[in-house]
Amino acid sequence: MENIFFELTLVLAAAGVIAYILHFLKQPSIIAYILTGLLIGPLALYRLHHGEILHGLAEIGISLLLFMVGLELDISQLKRIGRAAVIAGVGQILFTGSIGFFLATVLGMAPLPALYVAIALTFSSTIIVVKLLSEKKDMQSLYGKLAVGIFLVQDIAAILILIILAGLTNDGSFGTFVGNGVFEKIIITLGKAFMIAIVVIALSRTVFPKLINSLVKSDELLLLFALGWALGLAAFFTSPWIGFNAAIGGFVAGLALANTGAHYQISGRIKPLRDFFIVIFFIVLGSQLSFDNIAVAIWPAIIFALFVLIGNPLIVSIILSFMGYKIRTSFLTGVTVAQISEFSLILMALGLAAGHVTETEVTIITMVGISTIAISSYGVIYSNKLYSWLSKVAFTWLETKSKKGGKDQEHLGDTVFRKHIVLVGANRLGGHLVSKLQKQKESQFIIIDFNPDIISHYRNLGLSAVCGDIADPYIQEVAVIHEAKLLISTIPDFHDTMAIVEAVQLLKRKPRIIVAASDETEAIDLYNAGADYVLLPHFVGSAHLSDIVRLHSDSISLRKLRKKHLETIHKSLKVA
Numbered sequence: 001m002e003n004i005f006f007e008l009t010l011v012l013a014a015a016g017v018i019a020y021i022l023h024f025l026k027q028p029s030i031i032a033y034i035l036t037g038l039l040i041g042p043l044a045l046y047r048l049h050h051g052e053i054l055h056g057l058a059e060i061g062i063s064l065l066l067f068m069v070g071l072e073l074d075i076s077q078l079k080r081i082g083r084a085a086v087i088a089g090v091g092q093i094l095f096t097g098s099i100g101f102f103l104a105t106v107l108g109m110a111p112l113p114a115l116y117v118a119i120a121l122t123f124s125s126t127i128i129v130v131k132l133l134s135e136k137k138d139m140q141s142l143y144g145k146l147a148v149g150i151f152l153v154q155d156i157a158a159i160l161i162l163i164i165l166a167g168l169t170n171d172g173s174f175g176t177f178v179g180n181g182v183f184e185k186i187i188i189t190l191g192k193a194f195m196i197a198i199v200v201i202a203l204s205r206t207v208f209p210k211l212i213n214s215l216v217k218s219d220e221l222l223l224l225f226a227l228g229w230a231l232g233l234a235a236f237f238t239s240p241w242i243g244f245n246a247a248i249g250g251f252v253a254g255l256a257l258a259n260t261g262a263h264y265q266i267s268g269r270i271k272p273l274r275d276f277f278i279v280i281f282f283i284v285l286g287s288q289l290s291f292d293n294i295a296v297a298i299w300p301a302i303i304f305a306l307f308v309l310i311g312n313p314l315i316v317s318i319i320l321s322f323m324g325y326k327i328r329t330s331f332l333t334g335v336t337v338a339q340i341s342e343f344s345l346i347l348m349a350l351g352l353a354a355g356h357v358t359e360t361e362v363t364i365i366t367m368v369g370i371s372t373i374a375i376s377s378y379g380v381i382y383s384n385k386l387y388s389w390l391s392k393v394a395f396t397w398l399e400t401k402s403k404k405g406g407k408d409q410e411h412l413g414d415t416v417f418r419k420h421i422v423l424v425g426a427n428r429l430g431g432h433l434v435s436k437l438q439k440q441k442e443s444q445f446i447i448i449d450f451n452p453d454i455i456s457h458y459r460n461l462g463l464s465a466v467c468g469d470i471a472d473p474y475i476q477e478v479a480v481i482h483e484a485k486l487l488i489s490t491i492p493d494f495h496d497t498m499a500i501v502e503a504v505q506l507l508k509r510k511p512r513i514i515v516a517a518s519d520e521t522e523a524i525d526l527y528n529a530g531a532d533y534v535l536l537p538h539f540v541g542s543a544h545l546s547d548i549v550r551l552h553s554d555s556i557s558l559r560k561l562r563k564k565h566l567e568t569i570h571k572s573l574k575v576a
Contacts, residue, residue, distance in 0.1 A: 004053055008054075011036065011040065011054075011280075011283055012279070014036050014039065014040075015032055015033050015036040015279060015283060018032040018035055018036055019032035019033070026377060026378065026381060027373075027374055027377060028125075028128045028131075028373055028377055029279075030125075030128065030282055030342055030373060031370055031373060031374055033279050033282035033283050033286065034282050034283075034285060034286040034366065034369075034370055035286065035370075036283050036286060037282065037283040037284060037285055037286015037287040038286045038287070039286075040283070040286075040287050054280055054283070054284050055284055057277055057280040057281075058277070058280050058281035058283075058284040058285075059246055059281075060231065060277045061274065061276075061277030061278040061279070061280055061281040062246065062247045062250070062278075062281055062346055062349075062350075063230060063231060063234040063246045063247060063249065063250035064230060064231075064250060064270060064273060064274040064277055064278070065247075065250070065274055065278050065281075065342075065346070066247045066248070066250035066251040066254065067230040067234075067250040067251065067253050067254040067270065067274075068254060068267060068270060068271065068274055069155055069159075069251055069254060070250070070251040070252065070253065070254025070255035070256075070257075070258060071254035071255075071257055071258055071263050071266060071267050071270075072254075072258070072263070072267060084146060084149075084320065084323055084325070085145070085146050085148075085149025085150055085152070085153065086149070086153055087319065087323065088146065088149075088150050088316055088319045088320055088323075088333070089149065089150040089151075089152070089153025089154060089157075090153060090157075091315070091316075091319045092122070092150060092154075092312065092315050092316050092319065092337060093122045093153070093154065093157050095315045096118075096121055096122040096311065096312055096315060097118045097119060097121070097122045098118075099307065099311065100117060100118035100119075100121040100122065100304070100307065101114050101115060101117075101118035103303060103304065103307060104117045104118055104300075107300050107303070109361070112356050112357075113351075113356065113357045113358065113361045116347065116348060116351045116356060116357050116361065117304070117357075117361055117364070117365060119161055119344075119347060120340060120344035120345075120347050120348055120365045120368075121304060121307065121308055121312075121340060121344070121368070122154065122157075123154050123158055123340060123341035123343050123344045123347075124150070124151060124154060124312070124336065124337040124338075124339060124340070124341055125339055125340070125341040125342055125343075125373060126148075126151040126154075126155065126341065127342065128339070128342075128373060128377065129147060129151070129336045129337075129339075129380060130148065130151075132377060132380045132381060133147065133148075133336070133380070136380075136381070136493070138450075138493075141450035141451065142329055142450055142451070142467060143329050143332040143333040143336075143450075145451075146320070146329070146333045147333050147336040147337070150316070150333070150336075150337065154341075158343055158347075159248070159251055162245075162247065162248055162347070162350075163193045163244070163248060192244075196252060200252055200255060200256045203256050204255070204256045204257070204258070204259050204260070205259070208256060208257055208259075208260050209259070209260050211225075212225075212257070212260040212266075216265065219269065222265065222266060222269060223269045223270070226257070226266045226269065226270055227270070227273070229253050229256075229257070230250055230253040230254065230270075231250075232253075233249045233250070233252060233253040234246040234247070234249035234250045234253065235249070236249060237249030237252070245350055245353075245354075247346065247350065278342075281346070281349075282342070282345070285345055285349055285366065286366070293359065293360045293363055294363070296360055297360055297363045297364045297367060298367070300364050301363075301364045301367035301368050301371070304364065304365075304368045305367070305368045305371045305372050308338060308339065308340055308368060308372045309338050309339075309372055309375060309376065309379075310338075312334070312337045312338055313331070313334030313335050313337060313338045314334065315334075316330070316333055316334040316337055317330040317331050317333070317334035318330075320333055320334070328387055331383075331387050331390070332383050332384075332387065335376070335379045335380055335383045335386070336380055338372065338375075338376040338379055338380075339369075339372035339373045339375075339376035339377075340365070340368055340369050340372055340373070341369075342369075344365060344369060345365065345366060345369055348361065348362045348365045348366070349362065384471070384495055384496070384499075385495070417444055417446065417464075417479075417480040417483060417484070418444075418480075418483045419444070419483065419484070419485045420444035420445055420446060420480070420483070420484050420485065421437065421444065421445035421446070421484065421485065421486045421487075421488065422445070422446050422448060422470075422479050422481055422484045422486070422487045422488070422511070423437075423445055423446070423447050423448065423488050423490075424448045424449070424470045424487070424488065424489040424490065424491055424500065425448075425449060425489060425490035425491040425516075426447045426448075426449045426454055426455075426458060426465070426490075427449065427451065427454055429490045429516070430447075430449070430488075430490040431454075433488065433490070434447065434458070434463070445463075445464070446464045446465070446466065446479050446480075447463060447464065447465040447466070448465075448466050448470050448475065448479055449465070449466075449467065450467070451467075455467040466478055466479060470489070470496070470500055471496050471499040471500065471503070476503060481503075481504065481507070481511060482507050482508070482509055483509070484511040485511055485512065486511055486512050486513075486514070487500070487504060487511045487512070487513050487514070488514045488515075489513075489514070489515040489516060490516050490535075491516065492516060492518060494517065494518065494522050494525075497515045497516065497517070497522075497526065498525070498526065498529060500513075500515065501513055501515060501526055501529045501530050501531050502529060502530075504530065505529070505530045512532045513530065513531045513532050513533075514531070514532060514533045514534075514535060515531050515533075515534055515535065516534070516535045516536075517534050517535070517536055519536070520536070522534075523536055
């Protein structure tokens with residue numbers, strides 16, 4: 001019999017190799033972990049000898065994952081993201097869940113498994129999408145903020161749903177509410193959750209802030225306390241007195257520490273451990289799949305996958321469009337929900353353990369997860385190109401009142417702009433430029449930015465600012481770029497920058513164009529496309545440094561320069 005050290009090393013090494021290969025295909029690692037499980041499970045390339053130990057490690061992974069969700073859950077964000085994200089999130093859950101339940105019952109599933117499947121289809125992968133948006137530098141864009149808001153609503157709904165499902169019978173059917181006592185069990189479950197919530201709120205406001213402050217100076221003590229609290233409460237929740245699963249306990253443990261000043265520090269310490277154990281979970285999940293029922297699972301999986309890939313984005317796009325958002329914003333937001341979540345797989349695994357679903361339903365959702373995550377990752381990465389292609393053949397029927405000035409793009413009143421400056425991107429470099437333009441008393445300039453917070457800041461200062469994407473022809477009209485004398489873009493995204501340059505080349509009266517690039521290759525392409533000047537930050541930085549060395553090398557000059565620099569930084573931070 002192989003020892004646990006050898007077996008765990010072999011499994012992790014295989015997962016690492018597969019993840020490395022999929023990395024070049026721009027696929028999330030979660031797919032690699034499930035494929036590893038398939039290799040050692042259904043394909044039987046290696047037989048696990050310590051399955052129970054790996055199952056225990058997988059349960060730790062689930063608990064820590066939910067601990068991190070609770071730790072980073074900020075309900076106050078709902079106020080900042082606004083009504084649109086909440087409505088879109090709730091609407092998407094209701095529509096996706098209802099249609100998913102209908103499809104599941106049509107495909108012959110019993111009510112309780114159909115409910116699990118429907119719920120699994122509603123969740124989108126926060127971890128994967130946020131990572132992709134961060135790589136695209138779109139986290140602060142309007143559609144990025146809407147997407148994150150929708151994911152926050154989904155996370156809250158997921159926890160409530162898990163709590164309610166914990167009160168259902170484990171015989172795989174609803175029965176009648178009165179006859180089988182399901183309604184009473186749900187009420188008791190919610191009552192327990194309410195009492196636990198009161199205790200957690202009391203602890204989070206009184207005990208934990210002082211306790212964490214006494215531990216925060218020692219990384220080891222903070223880590224040990226966080227792990228002991230998270231896993232200890234998770235274990236307590238599985239006791240007969242509580243009757244919940246470990247995942248709920250982990251979430252509550254994280255929620256109790258969410259208001260402490262060190263929750264980011266705790267999160268940073270726990271994250272590597274969570275990632276390790278969650279790898280084990282997905283490997284174990286993949287190993288539990290069976291190809292014996294593949295003939296039964298394949299067609300339902302295809303139907304559900306198509307619904308998630310097409311239906312979910314369409315639902316979100318329609319909701320946002322009817323709320324007045326431009327179709328481009330609605331579409332880009334919708335693309336982010338075109339996959340199911342790792343949480344969906346956890347839900348099905350918990351349902352299997354509770355006897356609510358069978359291995360067939362778990363196999364179906366796992367196949368849906370692998371396919372939708374793989375395909376939607378490309379959708380998020382190339383969403384701009386996808387929109388450009390689809391906008392030529394579709395979407396016009398979704399343009400509602402946004403034609404007259406949607407919520408993401410507002411008119412600038414009756415101001416007449418001619419021979420003005422259009423500044424695209426007003427954070428950091430663009431923010432400094434705004435200050436210079438104001439000092440130079442440049443009376444006419446328009447700020448275009450995708451971040452609504454930045455736009456709000458400049459509007460409060462009385463400046464002309466539009467929240468939107470300059471690649472959108474409508475925004476180009478609002479910014480009156482055909483009458484501008486100069487267009488300056490500080491945004492780092494090459495695709496959007498190239499779209500701006502190409503759009504200007506189509507104008508009869510072309511403004512001068514100054515844009516930013518990340519490297520020399522991009523700069524050459526932008527020059528060839530028609531840019532008048534391409535800004536390379538490292539080139540400008542080296543030139544500025546040489547001026548400092550030449551003109552400010554003495555200590556007095558450097559102190560003056562330092563003071564001026566700090567004042568500029570503080571102003572920039574206020575904008576951000």
